[in-house]
Amino acid sequence: MLIALQDITFEFGARVIVxxxxxxxxxxxxxxxxxxxxxxxxxLLRVINGEYTVSKGSVNKIKNLSLGFFNQDLLSFESDESILNVGMTAFEAAIKLEKEIERITKELETNEEEALLMEYADKLHEFEALDGYNIRHKTAQxxxxxxxxxxxxxxxxSQFSGGWRMRVLLAKLILQQPDVLMLDEPTNHLDLPSIEWLEKYxxxxxxxxxxxxxxxxxLDRMVNKIVELYQQELHHYAGNYEDYEEEKILRREMQQRAYENQQDYIRQQERFIERFKAKASKAAQAQSIAKRLDRLERVEQVDNGPSKIRINFTPDRIPGKIITTLNNVTKKFGKLTILENASAEINRGDKIALxxxxxxxxxxxxxVIAxxxxxxxxxxxxxxxxPSFYAQHQLESLDLNSEILDELKNFGSGRTEVELRALLGCFLFTGDDVYKRIKILSGGEKARVALAKTIISQANFLLLDEPTNHLDMxxxxxxxxxxxxxxxxxxxxxxDRYFVSQTANKIWEIVDGEIKEFKGTYAEWEEFKKRQADALKLASGDKGNESKKKEIKKEQATNNNNNSGKKDNTPAPDQPKNAPFDKEKQKELQKYKRQFQQLEDQLAKLHEKKASLETAMNNPDVYADRKKxxxxxxxxAQIGRDLKQATGEYEQVFEKLMELEG
Known part of the structure; x- marks a missing residue:
């Protein structure tokens, strides 16, 4: 055992943590x-690290235990050294030895005494034992x-931003190889390739x-145990996060059954006491049962945790089939090329993860898209x-002198104060928090306010840059x-790969200045990338299995055809070129425009009614009245069917309009 927390109690001020x-x-x-x-x-990590002392119980560690703690406070570190040298300070003993060897080497130029030669040999042996010759390579790697x-x-x-500095300090901590490595939100500062590298390491x-x-x-890929800090207690689960979720459901079901059985037993005993406490022949027995009930260790009713509040986006209108088109876009910053003659198209209903x-x-x-x-x-x-664009720079649009609730009220979404408070609760602003002025909020809190504003914007096209950065699970x-x-x-x-896997139906990557599109989920994209990597291994190796190579090449060609981001500009066979715009065509165009407007109005009303019904269905009182x-x-259900039918008609009319106007 490395560390034992035994029956600990720790208070932070007046608040009990565990x-x-x-x-x-x-x-x-x-x-x-x-x-x-x-x-x-x-x-709790700081308690383990020895920064805080528990008020009850004990924290025991094995002798000479080394602890590494990666946390936000590390950003207070400053240095003008290169990041390679900062990383190499992880090898403090080897660096100290290297300096001593340099000193002895210089001294040996004028002094060849046997004692000095022996010291030099010992230091070299010790340096080699510490793998000192490889510390530069290890740090760079x-x-x-x-x-x-x-x-x-x-x-x-000193030239790097906060996020990149955190990476340097994470590298240093990893290189120190402590007995216990404690990582507080390590992936917050990493991109996908770096997260994958950290997982493998x-x-x-x-x-x-x-x-x-x-x-x-x-968590699913890294952990074999889960410890949940909940209601000032530590609850232990075997397995990863997915296993924890399944086990927690089972535990809750068992606890609820035990609670209900015990409540039935208590009610039976209380009825007996109430019925016989006044009868002389049964009074002693009733008193004995009452004492037994007083001593009974009660099973607590299951606490289902935070209430699940439904967040509703309510688009104000339905857009056309094509949302945005990029044609031959080039974007450079000095010598750095981001996009070069890149083209892409975003269609209505696309859920794209970049x-x-x-x-x-x-x-x-x-x-650029915005x-x-x-x-x-x-x-x-x-x-x-x-459109509605959520990004870190959007924080500048917040009124610093406004209270959080007023900032959302003044945005003009038409939502009630109850709805706005419920939404803010989803973004971790509860109780009187909603009356805080924006100017006193942290960067993360301001980001959550900006995200809440994006949600109530009634936009039909969202652009979201790292929306989950400051949210809990x-x-x-x-x-x-x-x-x-x-x-x-x-x-x-x-x-956040879980977030992407649950939200995207298309994956975009920027590769060599082009926008590469994959039509499919994140899991399908990962599988596709794996097959590509296997194909490259085959291509770079011996001749190997030629039939397998052909099969992979064929599959790649199919995927490339299916996932090309380029538009097909070939006109449809029945589409006339340069057709005269006669009066009959103009009449038809006017007819479809009127029909298009009517369908737009109809869809707006249907969406409004759907939102109204969803609000009503969120009211717990509704479930008490079966008929209601x-x-x-x-x-x-009927609104859903009406919407589907109206949307189909809308699309047909829209296509016809585009054909006539083209």
């Missing part, structure tokens, strides 16, 4: 420490794995690892498109559920 709880950490543990935001996960280029290694640490790590993370994919390494231009492309980034080429906006899941119900179109940038619930459910 009470009478135990946790034993052994070699080989890969533990995911989870819990709602604000429950004290990071504080880890830094490059975390996303730095070879050229970056000699740049001063940690899977082979010899020490124990404790991870606090909101990245479900990372993924890839940092520095590839994902956020730049998002701004029309706020100057570029060469053509960007064509679609008919009736109402519960809030991320609510956002996923909301996007699943969203009738509009969106393009999102995210390094069945009526609402029937109306909701």
């Amino acid at each position: 009470e009478n709880s135990s946790w034993h950490i052994v070699p080989g543990d890969r533990v995911g420490l989870i819990g709602l935001n604000g429950t004290g996960k990071s504080t 880890v830094l490059e794995g975390l996303g730095f280029s070879t050229a970056d290694l000699e740049r001063p640490y 940690l899977l082979g790590y010899n020490g124990a690892v404790i991870i606090v993370s909101h990245d479900r994919f990372f 993924i890839g390494a940092n520095g590839k231009g994902k956020s730049t492309l998002l701004r 029309g706020v980034e100057p570029m060469e080429g053509e960007r064509i906006g679609g008919h009736n498109v109402v 519960n809030s991320v899941q609510m956002l996923i559920d909301a996007l699943a119900q969203y009738d509009g179109t969106y393009v999102l940038v995210s390094h 619930f069945q009526q609402l459910e029937s109306e909701y």
